[in-house]
Amino acid sequence: MSNEYDVLIIGGGPAGLAAGLYAGRSMLKTKLFEKELIGGQASITDIIENYPGFPEGITGFELAEKMREQAQKFDVELDMNEVTSADLSGPLKKVTTPDGEYTAKAIIIASGVRPTKLDVPGAAALTGRGISYCATCDGPFFRDKRVMVIGGGNSAVEEAIYLTKFASKVTIVHRRDQLRAEKIVQDRAFKNEKVDFLLDSVLSGVSGENSVSAVTVKNVKTGEEKEVGVEGIFVFVGNIPNTELFTGALDMDEAGYVITDDALMASIPGVFAAGDVRKNNLKQVVWAAAEGALAAVSAEKFIETQE
Amino acid sequence: MGENVVEVSEQTWDAEIIGSDKPVLVDFWAQWCAPCRIVAPVIEELAGEFSEKIKFAKLNVDDSPRIAGQFQVMSIPTFILFEKGEAKRRFMGAMPKERFVDELSEWLG
Numbered sequence: 001m002s003n004e005y006d007v008l009i010i011g012g013g014p015a016g017l018a019a020g021l022y023a024g025r026s027m028l029k030t031k032l033f034e035k036e037l038i039g040g041q042a043s044i045t046d047i048i049e050n051y052p053g054f055p056e057g058i059t060g061f062e063l064a065e066k067m068r069e070q071a072q073k074f075d076v077e078l079d080m081n082e083v084t085s086a087d088l089s090g091p092l093k094k095v096t097t098p099d100g101e102y103t104a105k106a107i108i109i110a111s112g113v114r115p116t117k118l119d120v121p122g123a124a125a126l127t128g129r130g131i132s133y134c135a136t137c138d139g140p141f142f143r144d145k146r147v148m149v150i151g152g153g154n155s156a157v158e159e160a161i162y163l164t165k166f167a168s169k170v171t172i173v174h175r176r177d178q179l180r181a182e183k184i185v186q187d188r189a190f191k192n193e194k195v196d197f198l199l200d201s202v203l204s205g206v207s208g209e210n211s212v213s214a215v216t217v218k219n220v221k222t223g224e225e226k227e228v229g230v231e232g233i234f235v236f237v238g239n240i241p242n243t244e245l246f247t248g249a250l251d252m253d254e255a256g257y258v259i260t261d262d263a264l265m266a267s268i269p270g271v272f273a274a275g276d277v278r279k280n281n282l283k284q285v286v287w288a289a290a291e292g293a294l295a296a297v298s299a300e301k302f303i304e305t306q307e
Numbered sequence: 308m309g310e311n312v313v314e315v316s317e318q319t320w321d322a323e324i325i326g327s328d329k330p331v332l333v334d335f336w337a338q339w340c341a342p343c344r345i346v347a348p349v350i351e352e353l354a355g356e357f358s359e360k361i362k363f364a365k366l367n368v369d370d371s372p373r374i375a376g377q378f379q380v381m382s383i384p385t386f387i388l389f390e391k392g393e394a395k396r397r398f399m400g401a402m403p404k405e406r407f408v409d410e411l412s413e414w415l416g
Contacts, residue, residue: 035403036342043341061341080349082403098405128382128399137340140369141381211379232381 005029007299008095008104009076010083011242013040014285015275016110017067018292019299023108024074026300031102032071033095035082039064040112041276042285044134046162051285060136063285086245088268091306105306106299109246109258109266109273110292113239118150122206130212131233135159138232139166147232148173148215150203156236157181157189163234164194171230173198175220206233241277253279263298264291270306272299311354313364317371325392327362330414334365335375335385342401343384349404361388361414388414 007023009016012034023030037043045060054063072078081097086107088094093107115133117123123131132138139162147167149160152174158181160170172179172189177199179186189195198217204225205216212233218225241256251259251267257280258273260266266273274291276283281291315323315333324331334350336343347365354363368375368383378387378394388396388411398410408415 036401037345039341043345061344064341080403082405098403128385128397129379130381132382134342134382137342137384138382140337140339141375211381 003100003102005031005102005104006303007031007106007108007296008093008102009033009108009110010086010095011040011110011112011275011277012038012068012078013110013112013275013288014042014064014067015112015277015288015292015295016040016108017064017071018289019108019110019274019296020071020076020292021067021074022293022296023299024071024076026296028300028303030075031077031079031104033079033081033083033097035080037064038068038078044136046136046158048285067289083245086249088246088249088271091270093270105303106270106272108292108295108299109243109271109277110275110295111242111245111277113241113276115235116238116240118203118206118233118235118237120203120205122208126206126208126212129210130208130231131206131235133235135162135234138234139163142167142232144168145231146171146229147234148203148228148230149234149236151236151238152176152179152181153236153238154181154185157185159234159236160195161185161188161192164192167194167232170195171198171228172196173201173203173217175202176200203233239276243277257281263301264295265298265302270299270302311358311363312351313362315364315366317374320366320371320374323364324389327389329360329362330388330390330395331362331364332386332388332411334363335368335378335380335383335387336365337368337383340383346384346401349402349407352404353407357411357415361411386410390414
């Protein structure tokens, strides 16, 4: 089988799958690499209520499956391997995985973001033993237990509400005096009797023998520390873009997000970026899908101009 | 469900895991966990390839909560390699096949 493609897509979240759908439907020979979860972070989201076309909401897993099915219908090859290196310099872009080397006329980077890890004393040893980054994966382990959610953005507050299905009490710990989540999400949290808040606060330590039993919470204004007994800690304190493969090769902002023009082309012709990995992205599934579509259309135009 | 991965429970744990001659990798999973469902075919593939060296098993944490509790499994998928009944290596999350091969290299070599 030939390893030459029109388009290679790195990342199988909503941006990558939408890019695949558009590229495949344009009859471009397309391959998509995903190392972990088809659907990306969206696939572990409980209910997505704001993706148009699903008035009842849809689980992230189901939406991801539908997107995968739709891309594959247009002959996009899915490759569950990790891209280990990429050479973007020549007219043909090269990508390497443990299985082989592939070339393409255009590349779409849709590698997304990963959650920032909790960086406090005691946390490393207790990850997976009470510290979690996925409420839909681990929520049921905390039936009738007290848990904490760290962070004040949409993910944090939405997942806190989800966790009230299981936990006896959910405490949101946020470093500022106000949450950042959308108002509709905040209102739901305020109305939920199981949810309470520790604002102006950060976690300064985690303790437990074999699993989490307590945390130390520090008030950032007063400096005061107190110990709180909890068995679960769900962490949603931001994201890191998955762009290490392209460091030095592509223009990025200080945090590592890829900078593109309006057509989503990055600083090297023929290289496009879409979804959460791109600077100024809204971090919404609908936005990621739209960017995937645009990146694929731009890639097609680029390929035409090269021929 | 594939044929290469043994489904274990609280009832069969001692016989299948503790009493196993070969090292056993146990995949702690549940139906509601999306990454667990996504990684299942990877485990099936590994089992097909490496069944001579390692036995591959999966334990549903909803059906066997006491075993999950005994090993403090509170994030899934969690993978624990048991050798002569002892937990020797533990890692978690959906990963590509090569990462599993790396994690298990000591037993695959």
